[in-house]
Amino acid sequence: MDKTNTLTKNTSYGKKRRFKKVLVSLFLLFVLLLQGCADEKPQFQAGEAGQGQAAEVVHNSGELAVHYIDVGQGDATLITCGGSSMLIDAGNNNMGTTVQYYLSKQGITKLNYVVGTHPDADHIGGLDVVLYKFDCETFFMPDIEKDTKTYQEVVDVAGLKRLTISHPEEGDSYALGDASFTILSPSVAEGEQDANNSSIVIRLLYGESSFLFSGDAEAEEEQAILDSGQRLSSTVYKVAHHGSSGANSKPYLDAVSPKYAVISCGKDNSYGHPHKEVLQMLQDRGITTYRTDEQGTIIVYSDGETISFQQEGQKDTGRAENKSMATTQNKSESEEDYILNTNTKKIHLKTCSSVADIHEENRLESKETLTVLMKQGYTPCKRCIGY
Ligand SMILES: [Zn+2]
Numbered sequence: 001m002d003k004t005n006t007l008t009k010n011t012s013y014g015k016k017r018r019f020k021k022v023l024v025s026l027f028l029l030f031v032l033l034l035q036g037c038a039d040e041k042p043q044f045q046a047g048e049a050g051q052g053q054a055a056e057v058v059h060n061s062g063e064l065a066v067h068y069i070d071v072g073q074g075d076a077t078l079i080t081c082g083g084s085s086m087l088i089d090a091g092n093n094n095m096g097t098t099v100q101y102y103l104s105k106q107g108i109t110k111l112n113y114v115v116g117t118h119p120d121a122d123h124i125g126g127l128d129v130v131l132y133k134f135d136c137e138t139f140f141m142p143d144i145e146k147d148t149k150t151y152q153e154v155v156d157v158a159g160l161k162r163l164t165i166s167h168p169e170e171g172d173s174y175a176l177g178d179a180s181f182t183i184l185s186p187s188v189a190e191g192e193q194d195a196n197n198s199s200i201v202i203r204l205l206y207g208e209s210s211f212l213f214s215g216d217a218e219a220e221e222e223q224a225i226l227d228s229g230q231r232l233s234s235t236v237y238k239v240a241h242h243g244s245s246g247a248n249s250k251p252y253l254d255a256v257s258p259k260y261a262v263i264s265c266g267k268d269n270s271y272g273h274p275h276k277e278v279l280q281m282l283q284d285r286g287i288t289t290y291r292t293d294e295q296g297t298i299i300v301y302s303d304g305e306t307i308s309f310q311q312e313g314q315k316d317t318g319r320a321e322n323k324s325m326a327t328t329q330n331k332s333e334s335e336e337d338y339i340l341n342t343n344t345k346k347i348h349l350k351t352c353s354s355v356a357d358i359h360e361e362n363r364l365e366s367k368e369t370l371t372v373l374m375k376q377g378y379t380p381c382k383r384c385i386g387y
């Protein structure tokens, strides 16, 4: 009798537990579904540039799309054309995963070209994640090195993926689907130390539309391009050096003579980008200007004749995303230290939410590169570093 009783008790307890389990599963499913919805990006506004009116635009996959991805203070531009794709820069160190998710969301698994315009952290910081996560065919960097952990990590991951770093030369042209692009610069002089003035400058052509990407080129490099006599005129100009007045010299801007300009920068960044002199020059020339710090990610579509803009939407200054951007700009051009968990052997960024849970005795700060730490038996945290 006793036995049966216990058994009955157990069974009814088991039933209750199963019921509880089902409830928990249903709740989790509900939470996941909710999260799924929350993860969806806010509706992009479609419309003809400068009009600011919402209009439904249907895009076919064969046409050209240029995505100026909002990475705070930094640059990251994705270009797709008929199944081919190119990424120019990948933002700062803490933006690698953001760029990775953005590319994945566009269905990208392979990149035909990856360009690190110059070895500054706000351009190549996130490239290690991209090079690691995606099948990259050709990797371009200027022939200049930088003695930073960020640069070393990119070189290390390229090595890990058996990817050669190619130095493109002025005048080289490449196909990207039905589009093509030409390297306008640099022709790096022996002993050139200035990273910004070694920026790879690219002019992309698709039908009658053209796009110019200038990296952080400053007046000196702009002058060298002007002197080379290459064609600069472009429909859409990605304003050089986040809108710095040290770049975007008058003769250069006049030679580009764009209809539209896009500035990639972080809200309230410490450099004061974009500089008001540059905004004034754009305004004086009647150039419609878009900014990632105000409109978020900006996508330009071209069918070879007509161009249309989509923007993420006006940014609300009080919102949390701007907080994270303020963090980004402080880190700009600086190096990232890692927090190690000596117990779990995980590498975290300081900003990772898991860091708070690490016991004091297991917590270690490190200035080593990822590759060195991985050789010591550590693995990068999936949440913060992404691989
Ligand atoms: Zn920069």
Ligand SMILES: [Zn+2]
Binding pocket: 118, 120, 195, 196, 216
């Ligand atoms: Zn730079």
